[in-house]
Amino acid sequence: MHETRIIQAEDEEMAEAVHQAVALLAAGELVALPTETVYGLAADAFNDEAVAKIFAVKERPSFDPLIVHIAANRDLKKVAIVPPEIEEAVAALSAAFWPGPLTIVLPKAPGVSDLVTAGLPTVAVRMSANPIFRRVGKEFGKPIAAPSANRFGRISPTSASAVMKELGGRISLIIDGGACRDGLESTIIRIEPGEKRPVFQILRAGPISKEDLQKHGKVVKVRERDAASKPEVPGQLPSHYAPTTPLLIFDKPEDFHPEAGKRYGLISYRSWTKDGYITLHDWEKVETLSSGSGKLVEAAVRFFHVLRTMDEAELDFIVAEPVADTGLGVAINERLRRAAAK
Numbered sequence: 001m002h003e004t005r006i007i008q009a010e011d012e013e014m015a016e017a018v019h020q021a022v023a024l025l026a027a028g029e030l031v032a033l034p035t036e037t038v039y040g041l042a043a044d045a046f047n048d049e050a051v052a053k054i055f056a057v058k059e060r061p062s063f064d065p066l067i068v069h070i071a072a073n074r075d076l077k078k079v080a081i082v083p084p085e086i087e088e089a090v091a092a093l094s095a096a097f098w099p100g101p102l103t104i105v106l107p108k109a110p111g112v113s114d115l116v117t118a119g120l121p122t123v124a125v126r127m128s129a130n131p132i133f134r135r136v137g138k139e140f141g142k143p144i145a146a147p148s149a150n151r152f153g154r155i156s157p158t159s160a161s162a163v164m165k166e167l168g169g170r171i172s173l174i175i176d177g178g179a180c181r182d183g184l185e186s187t188i189i190r191i192e193p194g195e196k197r198p199v200f201q202i203l204r205a206g207p208i209s210k211e212d213l214q215k216h217g218k219v220v221k222v223r224e225r226d227a228a229s230k231p232e233v234p235g236q237l238p239s240h241y242a243p244t245t246p247l248l249i250f251d252k253p254e255d256f257h258p259e260a261g262k263r264y265g266l267i268s269y270r271s272w273t274k275d276g277y278i279t280l281h282d283w284e285k286v287e288t289l290s291s292g293s294g295k296l297v298e299a300a301v302r303f304f305h306v307l308r309t310m311d312e313a314e315l316d317f318i319v320a321e322p323v324a325d326t327g328l329g330v331a332i333n334e335r336l337r338r339a340a341a342k
């Protein structure tokens, strides 16, 4: 059991916060850090004992590999081998999206342990754009393994207080960098050489959308065969991001048939009458993802926070309406469906 401290990392407090985070990493300990997507539970990627602590604290099964975060392009070769046939594609993607919420799966470098990659021959790599995370990465000087800072299968944390609810008592330090900029975990892709342009398979939808990626290559669906081979595809288990309150998604408002005497809350995209959900029922609680005409960027930022708030409201059921299935909406809907899965 740990006493979990939260320290602020704004302005003049930043240097001290970074110093304490780096000291923990160097000592083989864990620290929760903000990234631009969600908060991460960080450890020295080259220290097996430290990496093992991540799995223990999160109660994460050892078959689920971790993402390795690098602080600069030159560090890529410390963790991955870039095959010559996709070298140009990796260079183009890293120039376009790093630092930022794109994770690329590549053959792993020999030094990367099987614990990090769950025995896979590949490693997932990204470079965070969060200034606090970046500074910790630079000062620590080594790649950082960091999954989302929640207990396995639960709602990802997008604030320091959400990390406290997930991991309070299990880790010693959370660095508070405020709410996360993007609010959804990074997009994960695999790259294959194509005839004319590289081919990208999206393994997990995220802030970098299909439309963003199409500027740099051809985007294809993950093949069924690959999707079936569990550890190859992230968030493999159907139930993920799960609240403890059952979540129901209705693609059309007419599909909703409430049970008498149950308490229902609604997660609405924009809460417009014409969208059909807000007037369906006398909701115990309504949370609107993005008011006015609705912006997917805002909905994404608020999504996990809203899910957590609804989960704390002592409802019998949380009802959600899906958002538009384009751009960032794909990533939001993917999380909604997994959160609703049993």
Ligand code: TXA
Pocket (backbone or CB within 6 Å): 035, 037, 038, 039, 040, 041, 064, 065, 066, 067, 101, 103, 105, 117, 120, 122, 123, 124, 146, 147, 148, 149, 184, 185, 186, 188, 203, 231, 232, 233, 234, 235, 236
């Ligand atoms: O935005 C993010 O990516 C956040 C922040 C903290 O960086 N991290 C994150 O990590 O979402 P995590 O562990 O919650 O999700 C990582 C996913 C897992 O579902 C895992 O299966 C997948 O990445 N993954 C890791 N290594 C992989 C590999 N070699 N091949 C395929 N998928 C991999």
Ligand code: MG
Pocket (backbone or CB within 6 Å): 147, 148, 156
């Ligand atoms: Mg996660």
